[in-house]
Amino acid sequence: xxxxxxxxxxxxxxxxxxxxxxxxxxxxxxxxxxxxxxxxxxxxxxxxxxxxxxxxxxxxxxxxxxxxxxxxxxxxxxxxxxxxxxx
Amino acid sequence: xxxxxxxxxxxxxxxxxxxxxxxxxxxxxxxxxxxxxxxxxxxxxxxxxxxxxxxxxxxxxxxxxxxxxxxxxxxxxxxxxxxxxxxxxxxxxxxxxxxxxxxxxxxxxxxxxxxxxxxxxxxxxxxxxxxxxxxxxxxxxxxxxxxxxxxxxxxxxxxxxxxxxxxxxxxxxxxxxxxxxxxxxxxxxxxxxxxxxxxxxxxxxxxxxxxxxxxxxxxxxxxxxxxxxxxxxxxxxxxxxxxxxxxxxxxxxxxxxxxxxxxxxxxxxxxxxxxxxxxxxxxxxxxxxxxxxxxxxxxxxxxxxxxxxxxxxxxxxxxxxxxxxxxxxxxxxxxxxxxxxxxxxxxxxxxxxxxxxxxxxxxxxxxxxxxxxxxxxxxxxxxxxxxxxxxxxxxxxxxxxxxxxxxxxxxxxxxxxxxxxxxxxxxxxxxxxxxxxxxxxxxxxxxxxxxxxxxxxxxxxxxxxxxx
Ligand code: FES
Ligand SMILES: [Fe+2]
Numbered sequence: 001x002x003x004x005x006x007x008x009x010x011x012x013x014x015x016x017x018x019x020x021x022x023x024x025x026x027x028x029x030x031x032x033x034x035x036x037x038x039x040x041x042x043x044x045x046x047x048x049x050x051x052x053x054x055x056x057x058x059x060x061x062x063x064x065x066x067x068x069x070x071x072x073x074x075x076x077x078x079x080x081x082x083x084x085x086x087x
Numbered sequence: 088x089x090x091x092x093x094x095x096x097x098x099x100x101x102x103x104x105x106x107x108x109x110x111x112x113x114x115x116x117x118x119x120x121x122x123x124x125x126x127x128x129x130x131x132x133x134x135x136x137x138x139x140x141x142x143x144x145x146x147x148x149x150x151x152x153x154x155x156x157x158x159x160x161x162x163x164x165x166x167x168x169x170x171x172x173x174x175x176x177x178x179x180x181x182x183x184x185x186x187x188x189x190x191x192x193x194x195x196x197x198x199x200x201x202x203x204x205x206x207x208x209x210x211x212x213x214x215x216x217x218x219x220x221x222x223x224x225x226x227x228x229x230x231x232x233x234x235x236x237x238x239x240x241x242x243x244x245x246x247x248x249x250x251x252x253x254x255x256x257x258x259x260x261x262x263x264x265x266x267x268x269x270x271x272x273x274x275x276x277x278x279x280x281x282x283x284x285x286x287x288x289x290x291x292x293x294x295x296x297x298x299x300x301x302x303x304x305x306x307x308x309x310x311x312x313x314x315x316x317x318x319x320x321x322x323x324x325x326x327x328x329x330x331x332x333x334x335x336x337x338x339x340x341x342x343x344x345x346x347x348x349x350x351x352x353x354x355x356x357x358x359x360x361x362x363x364x365x366x367x368x369x370x371x372x373x374x375x376x377x378x379x380x381x382x383x384x385x386x387x388x389x390x391x392x393x394x395x396x397x398x399x400x401x402x403x404x405x406x407x408x409x410x411x412x413x414x415x416x417x418x419x420x421x422x423x424x425x426x427x428x429x430x431x432x433x434x435x436x437x438x439x440x441x442x443x444x445x446x447x448x449x450x451x452x453x454x455x456x457x458x459x460x461x462x463x464x465x466x467x468x469x470x471x472x473x474x475x476x477x478x479x480x481x482x483x484x485x486x487x488x489x490x491x492x493x494x495x496x497x498x499x500x501x502x503x504x505x506x507x508x509x510x511x512x513x514x515x516x517x518x519x520x521x522x523x524x525x526x527x528x529x530x531x532x533x534x535x536x537x538x539x540x541x542x543x544x545x546x547x548x549x550x551x552x553x554x555x
Binding site for chain 2: 041049050051053055056058076078079080
């Protein structure tokens with residue numbers, strides 16, 4: 001029999017899932033500088049610094065088909081937007 | 088001047104502090120409403136001690152400190168600039184920093200992930216493009232930064248009030264003494280660093296108990312601290328019956344309670360009969376080599392100051408910090424009946440490690456939560472606080488009469504200061520006087536430039552030194 005708290009838990013897991021929208025959880029905490037990652041918006045970026053807080057990476061955009069003007073710019077990437085580590 | 092009168096029962100705030108007669112209601116040390124008012128009137132206005140630049144030597148270094156009840160972060164940004172920020176996320180208020188100190192690229196909030204650069208700018212907002220769709224201007228949502236910050240010879244101070252005078256003006260005649268506190272023992276500016284970490288502990292009394300009496304209550308020493316000499320905790324060991332002070336014996340001087348009643352600062356300070364710095368006297372009998380270091384340092388300092396008259400070297404900087412060459416004492420308000428005590432210990436930055444170690448061990452024996460002097464003090468402050476909360480107890484005011492009306496000036500010996508006999512309650516009356524001004528003021532305009540001490544404030548300056 002499911003309890004109210006089971007239901008709560010299922011609900012919050014669902015919210016977490018939908019927030020991530022990814023089958024794969026990529027742990028970014030230990031990604032070294034120089035790693036290359038694929039972002040949800042299709043960009044490829046290189047890690048320039050890692051604050052190691054598990055939430056963010058400092059990146060430089062290497063490829064950006066949708067908006068080529070972004071290539072070469074510095075940005076920050078949030079953990080759930082990192083969908084793959086390619087190098 | 089705004090006369091902001093608030094009532095406690097049928098009594099105004101001013102009626103609780105009668106400096107003419109030296110009578111102070113216990114209410115101001117226990118009343119919750121008065122305490123809450125202090126957080127606003129005193130702690131968002133006054134210059135407060137934050138820390139020391141040596142705690143954050145490299146870009147990205149940070150240390151958490153406090154202003155009143157609230158946590159702040161002292162951080163050195165990537166361009167090497169110091170900042171003091173409130174430790175709270177602009178989104179939903181979570182602490183953005185949960186470590187006492189460290190080094191970081193960004194402060195990332197653990198709640199939803201907003202991320203702030205070390206210069207306070209909001210640089211990362213999850214789902215910024217997809218969810219906010221450009222509707223929020225990140226530049227308006229940085230960490231709250233203090234209105235003014237001052238790096239005073241390495242020590243860092245801040246205020247939330249942009250209307251406050253400069254820190255140097257706030258110090259007034261104590262500016263020179265405060266500068267010397269942060270010199271190394273050879274008299275070099277910016278010569279110290281702080282031992283890490285800072286001691287922190289909570290005691291069950293109102294912040295004004297220690298804050299307003301420390302360096303203003305010499306009368307307690309003979310009774311409260313008598314046991315310390317017997318225990319011989321100083322580096323001199325048993326020599327002179329365990330009493331170190333007479334062994335230090337600088338050249339002739341007279342000790343006074345010294346204060347600037349208009350500003351609230353004050354200490355127990357000496358006026359020397361001759362210019363310069365006295366030769367070093369050995370006292371580290373229990374620790375070989377330490378005297379050699381300090382003696383050499385002293386000679387360099389003597390050379391620098393040979394023609395200058397020196398006045399004092401400790402000061403209570405209003406409202407809640409006492410600065411001394413070997414320790415900094417801060418009493419943060421935590422609630423009406425709880426104080427969070429912090430002790431920071433400066434040491435010559437260039438001192439050899441064995442000197443630093445010896446000094447650290449001495450300070451641990453001497454002060455802090457397990458040091459002997461402060462154990463003595465805490466027992467008094469804590470029990471006096473508790474015994475002042477009763478309904479009947481509160482009918483009886485505290486007595487602050489000692490030396491009232493016997494203050495005097497010595498513009499040659501101690502310019503700008505008001506003096507009293509070395510055992511008096513002059514400094515405590517000064518702090519209470521300034522407290523009342525802050526509590527009644529509508530803004531800094533009401534309290535700076537300072538109001539001259541009224542002759543009826545129990546602090547009338549009787550005469551010049553030498554004529555009393
Ligand atoms: S409270 Fe900080 S991101 Fe929400
Ligand atoms: Fe004491």
